[in-house]
Amino acid sequence: MANNYRASFSLFFTALFLLPRSCPQSTNESGDEHQILLGLKRYWGSSPVLGRWNPNSSDHCSWGGVTCTNGMVTAIFLPNQTFSKPIPPSLCHLKNLTYLDLSYNNFSTSFPTVVYNCSNLKYLDLSNNAFAGQLTADINSLSAKLEHLNLSANRITGKIPASIGQFPLLKSLRLDTNQFDGSYPAHNISNLASLEVLTLAENPFLPAAVPVEFGKLTRLTYLWVSGMNMTREIPESLSSLTELSLLAMNNNMLQGTIPTWVWQHKKLQYFYMYSNSFTGRFHPVSLP
CATH class of the missing domain: 3.80.10.10 (Ribonuclease Inhibitor)
Structure with a gap:
């Protein structure tokens, strides 16, 4: 039953990831987000998705698990990545983040209050962790x-x-x-x-x-x-x-x-x- 209800959000997820990508509103903001994402990769280490994030590519909106709207990161979808280190505060420096899925990882801390700083979140999935x-x-x-x-x-x-x-x-x-x-x-x-x-x-x-x-x-x-x-x-x-x-x-x-x-x-x-x-x-x- 727990698996059945996850299908109810497939349309929501698909809609987010089909949103059109356009030019960044601000080169500085886009550059900041690029560095934030690279910081996440260094912190969490290589994983099935992060391992394919190319630091030499300036287009982080094309990276797996990342969705942008108007050139700004609005969704992070990273389930099943074997993450165990706590969620870092830098994640919420992505100020336009509305969708965050870190389910099916190995987090084992107390509830991560750092996500309180993700002030635009509409969707938060931290299920199937510890x-x-x-x-x-x-x-x-x-x-x-x-x-x-x-x-x-x-x-x-x-x-x-x-x-x-x-x-x-x-x-x-x-x-x-x-x-x-x-x-x-x-x-x-x-x-x-x-x-x-x-x-x-x-x-x-x-x-x-x-x-x-x-x-x-x-x-x-x-x-x-x-x-x-x-x-x-x-x-x-x-x-x-x-x-x-x-x-x-x-x-x-x-x-x-x-x-x-x-x-x-x-x-x-x-x-x-x-x-x-x-x-x-x-x-x-x-x-x-």
Whole structure:
């Protein structure tokens, strides 16, 4: 399931990397960015992509993993590069950076607060690394323009900070497959009115009822909350999530019966409720 949801951003990624490249707005700025990128190569060392960055080429916009708009770097896409050294502050000297994907590397520090200085980020993917420790209480210091935040498949512990609910433009929040072992701020997450994708699954949270507040997230199309010690019944408030195409609540401690509105849902395509403690008669029907 973790691999399936990554496909949802393929169009976003493709659009970024098909943006037209044009002449730099400023030769000095372009030269600065050229040096910043070369500094990243020296710092992280050779990798499948960085090894092909040619220091003798003045056109860094043609380098693998780099996208420019109007001659300025706007996207860095460097997954699967075996990076282990921490993310350097110089990365955020790329002032027009809006897209950053460093997933599937070997980072093992605490959450890299240096990315707070990437003030124009809209897309941040640090998934499938080994970031550990707790998220800082000021996680909202990330760019206010953020639309996609992916921290899944790391080793993050503790509580999810309440400030996670302070991203007004956030469309996708992926925190699944970590080691969060505290409570989760359901009220704060429910303030993310633009949210379309929410994954909190596979975390050993403290046992708690299914949050009725999630019923406020009426734009959700993907809700993955499996394996997170949820208890009691599925609340009626979730019936307001009429845009859902996937609802996964399996491997919890849910009780009662599966509500009727689930079977009457018009857009639901994938529905996972196994490994719970439901009672009553089960009436499987074909979803619309």
